[in-house]
Amino acid sequence: MKYRIKPNLAYRKIFDEIYIVDSKNSYLHKINEVGSFIFEKLKEGLNEDEIIDELVKTYDVEIEVAKSDYKNFIEEIFLKGLIEKDAKK
Amino acid sequence: MQKNKKSLVDVLFNISYCKKIPLYTLIELTYRCNFLCKHCYIPESYRKKILELTSEKIISLIEEIYSLGGIYLIFSGGEPLLRKDIFELIKFAKKLNFFVVLFTNGSLLDESVIEKLKICGIDKVEISLYGNKKYHQEFVGKNGIYEKIIEAIKLLKKKDINVCIKSVITNQNFKQREFLESLARSIGIEYKFDFVIAPKNNGDSSAIALMLNDKEIYSLLKEYNYEKEKTNLLSKVICSAGINIVAINPYGDVFPCIQLPYRLGNIKEKRFKDIWENDSFREKFIQIKNYKECRKCDLLFWCNRCPGLSFVENKNLYSCSSITKKVASISKKIYVFS
Numbered sequence: 556m557k558y559r560i561k562p563n564l565a566y567r568k569i570f571d572e573i574y575i576v577d578s579k580n581s582y583l584h585k586i587n588e589v590g591s592f593i594f595e596k597l598k599e600g601l602n603e604d605e606i607i608d609e610l611v612k613t614y615d616v617e618i619e620v621a622k623s624d625y626k627n628f629i630e631e632i633f634l635k636g637l638i639e640k641d642a643k644k
Numbered sequence: 645m646q647k648n649k650k651s652l653v654d655v656l657f658n659i660s661y662c663k664k665i666p667l668y669t670l671i672e673l674t675y676r677c678n679f680l681c682k683h684c685y686i687p688e689s690y691r692k693k694i695l696e697l698t699s700e701k702i703i704s705l706i707e708e709i710y711s712l713g714g715i716y717l718i719f720s721g722g723e724p725l726l727r728k729d730i731f732e733l734i735k736f737a738k739k740l741n742f743f744v745v746l747f748t749n750g751s752l753l754d755e756s757v758i759e760k761l762k763i764c765g766i767d768k769v770e771i772s773l774y775g776n777k778k779y780h781q782e783f784v785g786k787n788g789i790y791e792k793i794i795e796a797i798k799l800l801k802k803k804d805i806n807v808c809i810k811s812v813i814t815n816q817n818f819k820q821r822e823f824l825e826s827l828a829r830s831i832g833i834e835y836k837f838d839f840v841i842a843p844k845n846n847g848d849s850s851a852i853a854l855m856l857n858d859k860e861i862y863s864l865l866k867e868y869n870y871e872k873e874k875t876n877l878l879s880k881v882i883c884s885a886g887i888n889i890v891a892i893n894p895y896g897d898v899f900p901c902i903q904l905p906y907r908l909g910n911i912k913e914k915r916f917k918d919i920w921e922n923d924s925f926r927e928k929f930i931q932i933k934n935y936k937e938c939r940k941c942d943l944l945f946w947c948n949r950c951p952g953l954s955f956v957e958n959k960n961l962y963s964c965s966s967i968t969k970k971v972a973s974i975s976k977k978i979y980v981f982s
Contacts, residue, residue: 564741565738565742565744565767566715567714567741569660569663569665574656576767578806580806581768584652585652
């Protein structure tokens with residue numbers, strides 16, 4: 556499944572961390588460095604396999620660790636309504 | 645991932661304060677307005693279209709604010725919907741992932757305008773409302789607009805656009821708060837208010853006569869459990885105007901805050917980035933030694949000092965404002981003597 560950042564989402568990267576403002580309630584979310592890395596790859600339009608591959612290369616971690624980090628992060632931001640499923644795949 | 649509204653807001657605020665990021669930018673797109681609100685800080689003589697910034701200039705300004713790390717962008721006025729390029733500007737700001745807020749009197753919000761705002765991706769619409777139909781229309785100097793504004797608020801809510809009602813509470817609409825709160829609650833939206841009235845930008849202080857009397861301020865502060873949030877001397881005295889907050893007027897003048905008409909430069913003459921990165925204002929502004937009156941004042945702990953009010957009242961950033969002093973004095977009475 557490919558995901559994409561919701562259109563019109565307000566966010567800014569400040570010192571390796573991304574701050575997102577939820578337009579529904581003005582709540583602020585902060586994504587840590589690894590989360591921000593995944594978020595930026597989603598923005599570039601990469602799919603799950605490509606992002607996991609980038610995580611392994613950049614952070615020098617085992618593929619299972621990268622898969623788990625990716626899955627947990629995606630679940631969390633999907634539940635918060637910050638990303639959506641990309642129908643185009 | 646973390647989510648905690650209050651503490652994260654503080655974290656972002658503190659980072660942007662230390663790094664001088666223009667986190668909150670307010671752009672007054674025009675001084676023109678179809679209302680004549682009694683308390684407005686913009687003098688009538690300022691309402692000219694001729695010198696307003698062009699769309700291109702504003703777009704270039706938004707790009708510069710983006711490159712400096714700004715995220716909250718407020719389009720204000722006058723009435724910003726009087727500008728024909730408003731949708732283009734919102735759309736551009738959203739393309740750069742700003743959180744875009746529109747301050748409006750609501751009178752120009754019909755179904756088609758609301759649909760366009762939705763398509764542009766507006767994040768929040770804040771509508772000024774001062775009371776029921778009779779009070780509101782009298783206060784803003786215009787008849788036949790009230791029902792339209794209420795319909796617009798309901799339609800924004802229906803379209804899932806974050807909308808709120810806000811008021812300035814004066815001695816004329818003091819008893820309207822309950823009505824406004826109840827209206828907001830019935831629609832399911834936020835209501836907020838302020839009661840501090842500033843002199844006009846040209847120094848005309850006639851609107852101060854609308855300010856609540858001591859008894860009314862006392863009752864308001866007590867009812868709303870007015871909190872004193874800042875506890876250290878530095879943050880009591882020095883606010884974030886010009887440090888992570890900035891405002892630009894319709895003619896391109898840059899100010900540390902919309903309530904502080906201390907001109908830092910003009911974007912028709914210089915790039916915004918150059919004006920923002922010039923530290924001469926900040927260097928003076930953050931020097932605690934300049935705040936001689938505050939340092940020896942026994943109301944300091946209770947004071948929410950506003951350099952804008954000091955500057956407009958006395959032409960001196962570091963002086964004491966009679967308005968903030970009055971509120972501080974009442975706060976002290978509530979929390980010390982009651």
